[in-house]
Amino acid sequence: MTRFSCSRRRGRGRRTPGAAMRPTSLSRRRDSSTSVVLSADGCPRLAPGVSFERAADAGPWIAMLDGVPSSRVSEATIELLKAMNGETPIRDLRLRFAAAESSEGFLRLVQRFQVGGLLGGEAKPPPGRIVYRPPFTLQFATLRAPVIFDRLARLIVPIPLRASTLAVAVLVCSGFLAAVHQAEELHEVLTTPVPLVGFISLLAVLSLLTALHESAHGITLTRFGGRPRRAGFMLFYLSPAFFVDVTDGWRLSDRRHRVAVALAGPAVHASVSAIALIVAFMLPPSTLRRTVLLLAVSCAAIVLINLIPFVRFDGYIALMCALDEPNLRARAIRDGSAFLTRALFGGRRTSKSLERWWSVPFGLASFTAPVVLVVVALSRIAQALAGGGPIVGVLVVMLEAAALLTGLVILSRALHRVLVSGVAVLRFVSVTAATAAAIVITGVVITVPVTATFGFAAHGGTVVLLQAGEALETDVPEGAEVVLMSNGLLANDHVGEGVVTSVPPEPRRVPLDALIPVVVDGASVAGVIVAGVDMASERASVPATGQARVGLGARNLWQAIWETGVALPLSSLQSGEVRKE
Known part of the structure; x- marks a missing residue:
């Protein structure tokens, strides 16, 4: 046979x-x-x-x-x-x-x-110079990638795969040892504002590294006999990045070569992170050392995110190649969707697309992971920029609205696919309505604490809460609990606590690092004092500026989402007079 x-x-x-x-x-x-x-x-x-x-x-x-x-x-x-x-x-x-x-x-x-796309359908043109890939990717490409990478590959001395792997491993281990010796400095860099010069330098270097990351994919593929098809710039999950299309890697018969192509990019960031840690260990305390340490942490975070196997990042590609399971994620998502359809709507039983015991849980994780990443990213952006004034607030709400709209489109398409798959219409409508009602009722019943985020300044024995702009729409209740945090770019550290005391709103120049995690000597913006803080303990450890989170009491889940995601970011848009004392 x-x-x-x-x-x-x-x-x-x-x-x-x-x-x-x-x-x-x-x-x-x-x-x-x-x-x-x-x-x-x-x-x-x-x-x-x-x-x-x-x-x-x-x-x-x-x-x-x-x-x-x-x-x-x-x-x-x-x-x-x-x-x-x-x-x-x-x-x-x-x-x-x-x-x-x-x-x-x-x-x-x-x-x-x-x-696999081999049957039926209409002919589709190959990807061109501008391509949108749902849910959160927009690409701007050049089609001369094969010529570009062929020239780049000729300029770089070839290194055997085993030797390069060993070199990266040794370098990463050395960087880890350097990180252990600098644990306190790393914690401080994560939780305190970054000097503006260092921040701009960091962004420039990270942009360059993104280009090198993607170039490493293309050069590695070229070395193994493949041809990168497209390369360019993209907006990927709300962040700018470069990209290289190495789909041609399926021509490589050795799966180890395909894995090497996928991991070449993360190897660049891992190597730079290790080198930065080693260099910082040899530098004296200075702005340069803080910037180098922040670069090391940023590169390490990029590596960890890239290795998440549930999103179409490099870790997923490497896993797909190591298992020799092309289209792994899409097939697992299809199995997970079939499982949910059968469980909820009584859909017909179908054969699995991926013959692995973990196909369904992997598919469900692959479906939810992008949602979690976007929510976490938006939450961190909103938290870091809270109190930054009306323009920043509008930007945060626009990002949230774009993410929500995209999510609703994806959900509606998924429900449409379920409906046309042959399930009973009555059961589909009943289950969908019951699920929607359960979600609404759950949001009303569950209560969660709501906090408003402001900047704070400590001077002359007093601590005051600050907000950019000229007016305040959000009521800051007297006696509310306040948690004072450092204002770090990547994390916040608890530095004190107290309760709100009422003071008349007063316009003043607000230090920039009280509102955003960037330090500029002497820089300030127009703002207003919205309340005072009665400290619960000695304020010797409280920095001059930072972030304050004020408890506004408990709300049901929907109220909390509205206040945290919309009302608070837009609170400074309300015009009105600020009383001067």
């Missing part, structure tokens, strides 16, 4: 190709929402733009989608796919090519072809 498969069964064969395309991914994603349910009477058609090429080093055959590697397939599979002309039923294809295969098994195979 001839066995057809474009997926690797445990131990032998090839795994289903697919494509979750991220700027540095090794595969490309097809929109599964256009898929139709196949049956034995269905007549599948090979999708336009599908071609077949031999992989590098006389490796397996590669199914190409619009010139982009998608699937590693056998010659027998190629013959089967070419026979799918839109006129021959699946049952006849089974009798012709795999009569010994069961009808269910052959149908599952054809469904895998469909999931």
